[in-house]
Each structure stands twice: as C-alpha cells, then as structure tokens.
Amino acid sequence: MTTTTTADGTTTIEAPNELPVIRMTREFAATPAQLFRAHTEPELFVRWTGPDGYEVTVDQWDPRTGGSYRYLVGTGDDQNAFRGCFHTVREDRLVQTFTWEGVPDGVALDTITFEEIEPGRTRVATLSLVESFEIRDMILSSGMEVGVNDGYARLDAMLAAGDV
C-alpha cells in the first residue's frame, strides 16, 4: 500500500507493496535485556500492551521456546482474547504467533528484535507477517471500528456520496 515514516513520534511503520507484512521500529532509552524483560515478564507486559485505557489480564504465560500465552484485553462484554506460541525466546529475539480469538483461524507471525544501537539505547523492530494483503490492510484500518476521527468521518462521507 504505502510507506510512512513520521516525525511527531519515533515509531516508524512500513506496509510494503511486495509482502503482506507490517514493519515497525522504535528506539528506547533502555538495554536490550530490559526490553526483553518488558516483553516476557507478564507483570511488566500487561502494563504497556493493548490499546490505551484497556485493562490487560494474563490468562496463561509460558515465555520459553515452545511455550505459549493467552491474555485478555478489556473487561465484561468488551473483552477480547489473544493467544499464541512463543516459537523462539532469546535475549535479542522473540518469534511468536499471534491470534485474535475473534478470528480463530487467522494467525500472524511476529518477529521482535532488540538491537543495541549505543549503550543504553535499543531499537525494537517488529515484523508481523499475515496471510494476505487483504488481511494486512484490514488490520491497518482496524482502528476505524473503534474510534471517531477525521478519517472515519471522511470515509462515512465518501461512502454516503458513493465515492468509494
């Protein structure tokens, strides 16, 4: 579809035309070991993952190569479950599958790497591979379902006008 690198934050995102992947990078003022802990220790993980304002609860968590996980985002009726396997668990590299149980047959393969670019500064790169471009683009646009923003309002207008 397109590639975006934006200046307002430091997260860069790339959705290339050739592969159904989403690439993201972000730099952190931390060591690779700290980032590894923040990704693999459930008490730390639940504090930053998931959409803003949603409570994350770990149901099952076994961060070993060959292990698996399941966690819940939100509460009550507004709750979604995610699960997957830890395929590779290494200090500099995590490979895991990721499924939203709302679409149980869908699975992403996520590779997360922690690269120290200078002492105490680490680049986290996430590569998420899905099964088709269509699904990739749906994931990218999934924010539309939950929020109201300019793009959403504009899409409504375009749909109403028969422009799309």
Added chain:
Amino acid sequence: MPDPLSQVFAALADPTRRDIVARLCAGDATVGELAAPYDVSLQAVSKHLKVLEGAGLVTRGRDAQRRPVHLEAEVFDLMTKWIERYRREAEMRYQRLDAVLAEMNDHHHADPTDATGRPARSEQGETA
C-alpha cells in the same frame, strides 16, 4: 453484495493491481503504458483496471482515444490516514513502555518485585 471497503481491500489484494496503483501515483497512464512492463495481454490489464475501477480506486479519462487511467488520490489519502492512526496507537503503547522501562531503571538495584505489579495505569496515562 460486498461492502465498499471490502471491495477496496479485495482490489488491492492482488500484487499486479497494487503495482498498477503504485505506478499511477506518478501520474495518469494509458492501458498500453500500464501493460508494457508485464508479460500479460492488454485484456488482462484491462480486467485488473475494471476491478480497480469497480472499487473506486481509479477512473478512466473522457478522451476517447487514450482513455487515460487516473488514480483517485482521495482513497489513498484515507489509507495513509489509517496507517497513521495505527502508528499512533503503537506509539501510545510504546510511550507506556517508556514509562515501564524508566521505572525499571529506577529500581535497578531493588528487588525486582518492587518494580512490577503496580496497577499504575492511570499514572502511566499522565506520563505517556
């Protein structure tokens, strides 16, 4: 009948059509110009263009001879917005991670349990 958004996604799911769209970003082109790099017939390219047209992604010019293909940039502005939105959500997540990491630094020499298990979601919202 599929909804309009699904038509857009379906149209863009094909690599040749994605490539055609990418090339139209540079400017309008005729079917012949679009077909040139591919090892396929004009008819096959026309078929792809019909799908893109059906999804509202491209339009054909009025010029009876050339009928240049035009990319409807508005649809792509929208997609850029979606990606930007997705990126912003990731950035918000990562800002919470920044706060967690900063706290791990503060508690570097302390018992690791001190640095964890804090239900500090509202505090994080302010620091993020």
